[in-house]
Amino acid sequence: MTEIINIIIQILFLLFIFxxxxxxxETNTESKNSPFSLIDKLSINIIFIINILFFTSILxxxxxxxFYLFVILTILLYFFNFRKFNxxxxxxxxYFLIPLSFVFLIAIDIAxxxxxxxxxxxxxxxxxxxxxxxxxxxxxxSFDVAEHPHLxxxxxxxxxxxxxxxxxxxxxxxYVFIYVLSIFSITECLKxxxxxxxxxxxxxxxxxxxxxxxxxxxxxxxxxxxxxxAKFSYYFFEKKFVLNHLQLIIILLGTANIICWVKxxxxxxxxxxxxxxxxxxxxxxxxxxxxxxxxLIIIFLRIFIFNFYNTELNPGYFQFDxxxxxxxxxxxxxxKTITFYLIIYLTQNPIYxxxxxxxxxxxxxxxxxxxTKFVIYFLILNFFFxxxxxxxxxxxxxxxxxxxxxxxxxxxxxxxxxxxxxxxxNYAQLFNNKLLYKHKxxxx
Amino acid sequence: xxxxxxxxxxxxxxxxLLILSFIYNHNLFRKLYNIFIIxxxxxxxxxxxxxxxxxxxxxxxxxxxxxxxxxxxxxxxDDSVTSSGWSIYDNLxxxxxxxxxxxxxxxxxxxxxxxxxxxxxxxDTVRHSNGISNIVFDLKDKHRIINFKIKIYRKTYNKENxxxxxxxxxxxxxxxxxxxxxxxxxxxxxxxxxxIEISYLxxxxxxxxxxxxxxxxxxxxxxxLTIIEKFNNCYYVK
Numbered sequence: 001m002t003e004i005i006n007i008i009i010q011i012l013f014l015l016f017i018f019x020x021x022x023x024x025x026e027t028n029t030e031s032k033n034s035p036f037s038l039i040d041k042l043s044i045n046i047i048f049i050i051n052i053l054f055f056t057s058i059l060x061x062x063x064x065x066x067f068y069l070f071v072i073l074t075i076l077l078y079f080f081n082f083r084k085f086n087x088x089x090x091x092x093x094x095y096f097l098i099p100l101s102f103v104f105l106i107a108i109d110i111a112x113x114x115x116x117x118x119x120x121x122x123x124x125x126x127x128x129x130x131x132x133x134x135x136x137x138x139x140x141x142s143f144d145v146a147e148h149p150h151l152x153x154x155x156x157x158x159x160x161x162x163x164x165x166x167x168x169x170x171x172x173x174x175y176v177f178i179y180v181l182s183i184f185s186i187t188e189c190l191k192x193x194x195x196x197x198x199x200x201x202x203x204x205x206x207x208x209x210x211x212x213x214x215x216x217x218x219x220x221x222x223x224x225x226x227x228x229x230a231k232f233s234y235y236f237f238e239k240k241f242v243l244n245h246l247q248l249i250i251i252l253l254g255t256a257n258i259i260c261w262v263k264x265x266x267x268x269x270x271x272x273x274x275x276x277x278x279x280x281x282x283x284x285x286x287x288x289x290x291x292x293x294x295x296l297i298i299i300f301l302r303i304f305i306f307n308f309y310n311t312e313l314n315p316g317y318f319q320f321d322x323x324x325x326x327x328x329x330x331x332x333x334x335x336k337t338i339t340f341y342l343i344i345y346l347t348q349n350p351i352y353x354x355x356x357x358x359x360x361x362x363x364x365x366x367x368x369x370x371x372t373k374f375v376i377y378f379l380i381l382n383f384f385f386x387x388x389x390x391x392x393x394x395x396x397x398x399x400x401x402x403x404x405x406x407x408x409x410x411x412x413x414x415x416x417x418x419x420x421x422x423x424x425x426n427y428a429q430l431f432n433n434k435l436l437y438k439h440k441x442x443x444x
Numbered sequence: 445x446x447x448x449x450x451x452x453x454x455x456x457x458x459x460x461l462l463i464l465s466f467i468y469n470h471n472l473f474r475k476l477y478n479i480f481i482i483x484x485x486x487x488x489x490x491x492x493x494x495x496x497x498x499x500x501x502x503x504x505x506x507x508x509x510x511x512x513x514x515x516x517x518x519x520x521x522d523d524s525v526t527s528s529g530w531s532i533y534d535n536l537x538x539x540x541x542x543x544x545x546x547x548x549x550x551x552x553x554x555x556x557x558x559x560x561x562x563x564x565x566x567x568d569t570v571r572h573s574n575g576i577s578n579i580v581f582d583l584k585d586k587h588r589i590i591n592f593k594i595k596i597y598r599k600t601y602n603k604e605n606x607x608x609x610x611x612x613x614x615x616x617x618x619x620x621x622x623x624x625x626x627x628x629x630x631x632x633x634x635x636x637x638x639x640i641e642i643s644y645l646x647x648x649x650x651x652x653x654x655x656x657x658x659x660x661x662x663x664x665x666x667x668x669l670t671i672i673e674k675f676n677n678c679y680y681v682k
Contacts, residue, residue, distance in 0.1 A: 003479050098459070105463075105472055112475035114484075115491050121498075121526040126533060133535040167484060195455035202462040206469075396600055399635055 003167065007107045010170045011100065013163050014177045018045045020074040035240055038096060039185045043228050046178060047254040050155060054261055057154045058305055060136045067162045098198055099184045102205060106176045106214065110169050113211045120216030127153035128171065128216075132161055138309055146311050151261035152218040175220055179213075180205065182224035182414070185231045189421045204417065207350050219407045221262045222269065227414035229255045229273050234418060236281055237371040245287050252277065253294035260302055267302065268385050269412060271295065276377040280370045334397045338390045341401045342383075345409050352409065355416035362423050375418050382412050495678040498528040499547040502678045506545065507532040509673075510680075514540035519664055521677075522548040523569040523634045546664060546679045553660040555631075557640050562647065564640040564656050571634055573660040575627035576608060582654040583618040590616050595641045596658070598633060607631055607638070621659075631660060 022041045036044070049070070056066045116125055126143050131154050140146050152175075160171030187201040213220040232251050235241040241248060256270035274295050283291065305311075346352045359379065362372060386408060390397050467473060478487070485504065494501030499520065506512070515537050518529040528547060553573050557564035576596075581588070596608040607630045614622065631638070640656055666679065673680035 001480060003484065004476070098463075101463070102466075105467065105470075108472055108476050108479065109470055111479055112487065113491070114488055116530075118526055121528070121530050125530050129530075129533065130535055135535045139535065193455075195452065195459065198459050199455065199462065202459060202466070206462065206466055209466075209470075211470075396636070 003111055006164055006166060006170060007104065007111060007173065009164060010159070010173050011103055011107065011177070014103075014159070014174060015100075016074060017070055018042050018049065018177075020045060020070060020077065021048065035235075035244060037188055038093065039099075039181060039188060040231075042181055043185055043231070044251055046181070047228070047251060047258065050151070050258050051254050053154060053158060054151050054258065057131065057150065058137055062134060063131065063158055063161060067158075095194055095198065098202070099180045102180045102202075103173070103176050106180070106209065107169075107173045109211055110172055110176065110214050111167070113215070114169065115211070115215055117212060117215040117217050123148055124153050124156075124216050124218060125168075128156040128160065128168070131157035132168075141309070141311065147264070147306075147313050149261045149263060149266070151258060152221045152263070155221075156216070172214055172216065175214055175224075178224045179220055182227035182231075183208075186227050186414070186417050186421070189231060189234045189418075189425070191425045207354075208414070213410070217407065218263050219411050222259060222266055222411040223414045225255055225259050225262065225266075226269060226273070226412055227417070229259070230415045230418050233273070233277055233374065234371065234421070236277070237369070237374075245283070246290060249287055249290050249294070253291070253298065256295070257298050257301075260298055263411075265385070265389070265408065265411065269382075270298070272378055272381040272385070273415075276374050276381065280374040280377065331391055334391050335387065337397045338387055338401060338405075341398075341405050342386065342409075345406050348406070349409055349413055351413040351416060355413075355419045358423050359416065359419040362419060362426065366426055369422070371418065372422055375416065375422070378412075378415060492528070492531070495676045496548065497522055498525050498531070499678055500528055500531040502547065502675055503528060503532045503545065506673060506680050512537065512543075514538055514543060516543035516545050516680075517541040518545045518547065519572055520547040521550050521572060523571055542682060544664060544669065544681050546666070546681060547677075549666065549677045549679055551666075553662060555638055555658045555660070557638075557656040557658065559650050559653060559655070562641075562645065562650060564642075564653075566638045566640075566658075568638075569634040570660060571632050572663045573631050574629070574663040575661045576624045576631060577659045577661045578621045578623045578625075580619055580621055580657040580659065581616050582657065583616070584652045584654060585618065587615055587617045588652065590614055590642065592645060593643045595643070596631075597639055597641070598636045599639065600636070605630070612642075627661075631658075 019042070022044050023038075034041075053066065056063065123143070123145050127140060127148075127150050130139055130143070131150075137150070140150055155174055156168075156171040158171070159174040160168050164170060183204050184197075184201045187197040187204070190197050190200060192200075208223075213223075229252060232248050232255070235248055236245065252274065256274055259266040259270040259273075274291065278288075278291060346356075356379075359372075359375060363376065366372070386405070389408070390401055390405075393400055482490075489501035489504070492498035492500035494505075503518070512532070512534075515529070515533055517539070518527050518532075520527045553570055555566045555568045555570060557566040579594075581590070591613050592611075594608070594610055594612045595604075595606060597604040597606045599605070607628060608624070608626055610624075610626075616622065640658075642650075664681075666681070669679075669681035671679055671681050
């Protein structure tokens, strides 16, 4: 019973913390002036808070001070806004109860299964434990793979420690919260009725959820953050958000920074996303400068911190003399192996099975919109990245592919939900136009 | 209006059914019940085993019983899992390699090779060996003269990483233990198969060898250590 109560408290705490700052800074969450939905605001808060946590982790600020600061600020904001809340007008958001119940259901599964995957046992758990036991960022060097980013593990440790400081899986519930929120967030792009969006979200969860993704691996964080990026990128292609472009760029840069610090491959994904976004949008000069400057800051920050803490690359993975040894026949052999396993793992992933044919269909069926190009360019870069990663690794390709390609494919799979959204929105638009046309004829 | 309500009710019904199917597929009611009645430590031990696979149960029992103020060296002889050190690791303690915990300890470390075309291969894995102790030929005949070079190696992209190479001239009895006593850590690998090549051996000669067993030396031998705690094949030693 204690554990169930702990889980419920943890979920409520996440809601409480992630309502800071945007939701509380606005007097009314249903404000008509803001084009962002409640889920968008929660996503923005998550991006904001994780970025704060990132800076506290690299600056070695004790996490308890950050916790107290968050709690005090959130309580103060609730207190100051209390008079502005019209209690009579407060309605229960039934739509939001569904994602919350999914967070609870998945948390039950995690609390029961408890099992860590291999990488979690040897890398990620130890990193999380490092921060849980108030050790400094430098101490990560005492573990095997110091070059692996720490942010996902830091988030795990922070919410493992606060508010209850008991079971480790309570920290992993944060991953669940972000995952569920990202899926409900992407479904908001659909131009259909609210309950149809819920059905779509529930189907997406059913399609993607397995316990393994929450077994302490960081891939689900990348999946969710890429999904959130896809959602905010989608807004760029919507007329409704023309006035919010700069805000959206800042949000995208915030997410890109997090993606860079969750896993090493995140650096590439973040820049693929920003690059595709840059070339498929006609941005005004101010926004272009903001995007380029922000991207450069993210890169330099990564390099600076890497050098500042004298982080060394693992010689087992990165033997540059062997890695850059271009032997044509060897490369051909590697390409053959990669292609073989890529086909196998793509067919095992239901998201790709569904979205890639849809993407091909919409590319040929409809005149190519910028959003379609955005998805296609990312797909091409993503596939190039998969090939390059395995070709230039010194470890034997087949071993590496078999142990990691499935996860690598999963990380970006959420992004291709945009293909389904483009299809449904186009189809729905055409369908509505046809209905309107028929109605007009009758009226005439 | 009626059609609209019907559509809405139908959607609510579909959402409900989808949620129920999610609960059913992941057996969540059973799991909720288990969380109520089985405590965290017991569930953890059930998942990772007490003295098999990760053997987390044994490790956590030791930590509780001996109140470790150091991180002992943990060696797991089950090659399909990690060393399990994470389960009792403490950043606040120093590592003390003189205290060792041997999990799933096997008395005899060996690799079994089967014939494959002109060579012999083994998919067995080993992580904690100190070298090759002896070699045993499983022959179809009672004895056989082997007068060739023996090469033990692993492959990375068709490049051979030689572990042991020696000329061999001997009348070999079936299942006779032939001492080698060769110290090497190269024999340890859990990822790649190992090969034995006996040069110039004809195919009909190979057919007369059922298999080869390579017996290995222990890196941590129980005979040289003091046992503090024992449960089946799991040992806390010093």
